[in-house]
Amino acid sequence: MRTVKLTSVKAETPAVKSFAFNDELCSKGEPGQFVMVWMPGVDEVPMSLSMLNSRRGQAAITAERVGEATESLHNMKAGDTIGVRGPFGNNYTVSKASKVMIVGGGTGLASLVPLAEKLTKERTKITFLMGAKTKSTLLFHAHISDVLSRAKGRLIVATEDGSYGQRGLVTMSAEKLFKQGEQFNMIYTCGPEKMMQRMLHLTERFHIPFEASLERFMRCAIGLCGTCVIGKYRVCQDGPIFSSQQLLEVKDEFGCWRRGFDGRKIRV
Numbered sequence: 001m002r003t004v005k006l007t008s009v010k011a012e013t014p015a016v017k018s019f020a021f022n023d024e025l026c027s028k029g030e031p032g033q034f035v036m037v038w039m040p041g042v043d044e045v046p047m048s049l050s051m052l053n054s055r056r057g058q059a060a061i062t063a064e065r066v067g068e069a070t071e072s073l074h075n076m077k078a079g080d081t082i083g084v085r086g087p088f089g090n091n092y093t094v095s096k097a098s099k100v101m102i103v104g105g106g107t108g109l110a111s112l113v114p115l116a117e118k119l120t121k122e123r124t125k126i127t128f129l130m131g132a133k134t135k136s137t138l139l140f141h142a143h144i145s146d147v148l149s150r151a152k153g154r155l156i157v158a159t160e161d162g163s164y165g166q167r168g169l170v171t172m173s174a175e176k177l178f179k180q181g182e183q184f185n186m187i188y189t190c191g192p193e194k195m196m197q198r199m200l201h202l203t204e205r206f207h208i209p210f211e212a213s214l215e216r217f218m219r220c221a222i223g224l225c226g227t228c229v230i231g232k233y234r235v236c237q238d239g240p241i242f243s244s245q246q247l248l249e250v251k252d253e254f255g256c257w258r259r260g261f262d263g264r265k266i267r268v
């Protein structure tokens with residue numbers, strides 16, 4: 001565990017803030033990896049790295065306020081201290097795929113921003129699909145537009161209430177493109193598990209390689225406690241990024257069940 005001082009705190013949406021800090025190890029993390037973030041006296045929770053700048057030794061996390069730990073993080077200011085462990089887990093596979101689709105919803109977009117930045121450097125053609133309930137909860141819209149503009153990428157936004165972009169679920173926008181015959185070498189996704197489950201079904205139907213980043217309750221992050229198990233996998237060690245083949249092996253749990261801190265099954 002290293003203690004670091006927050007260098008900036010930025011409100012992204014009414015319930016989401018980004019927290020930047022200097023840490024050499026985190027700044028060298030790969031897109032898709034996560035850190036355990038400790039709020040002194042409160043709790044330690046997993047968070048994806050949403051910004052990686054190895055040149056400056058900087059990194060950031062982006063957290064939605066949902067409970068005690070994230071509430072305490074949201075109350076922090078620049079100069080306050082948190083603890084970080086990691087980075088942990090595997091990362092998205094970045095190959096020389098010429099045309100990819102990225103599908104993100106909610107705070108799932110956090111791990112997809114560094115991925116889009118890395119793919120842009122590889123000159124990969126990106127179609128980025130971003131989903132939100134309503135316009136005010138759209139996350140990283142301006143930043144992702146800027147990143148994509150550097151490599152002639154395309155951004156498609158879907159809001160459930162139609163207040164911005166296409167009306168409906170982001171998976172409906174993806175399906176429309178597949179049905180129009182658009183080809184992709186790889187699909188990456190992170191967001192609500194039902195959304196990712198739908199993307200798995202679509203990519204199976206249209207025969208496209210697929211990677212999804214999973215979130216589970218996590219305690220140790222080093223494969224010991226078993227809190228984050230899904231089927232035969234531990235999300236902290238075997239993931240958080242899983243391929244379609246792995247997700248099909250755990251299809252009775254993926255998008256259906258997760259485990260609470262007491263190990264009991266909870267519906268996703």
Ligand SMILES: Cc1cc2nc3c(=O)[nH]c(=O)nc-3n(C[C@H](O)[C@H](O)[C@H](O)COP(=O)(O)OP(=O)(O)OC[C@H]3O[C@@H](n4cnc5c(N)ncnc54)[C@H](O)[C@@H]3O)c2cc1C
Nearest residue numbers: 045046047048063064066067068069070107110215216217
């Ligand atoms: C690998 C990984 C990466 C993550 N990255 C991010 C991120 O970038 N940004 C972000 O905002 N959150 C992320 N999360 C989820 C984040 O860890 C939880 O929201 C956080 O632990 C909630 O803590 P809390 O004390 O504020 O809320 P709690 O009081 O613990 O929970 C509040 C609510 O959130 C649900 N919840 C809590 N933890 C999880 C979880 N792990 N999976 C699903 N539901 C959960 C609870 O069931 C409850 O309904 C990530 C989780 C994992 C496993």
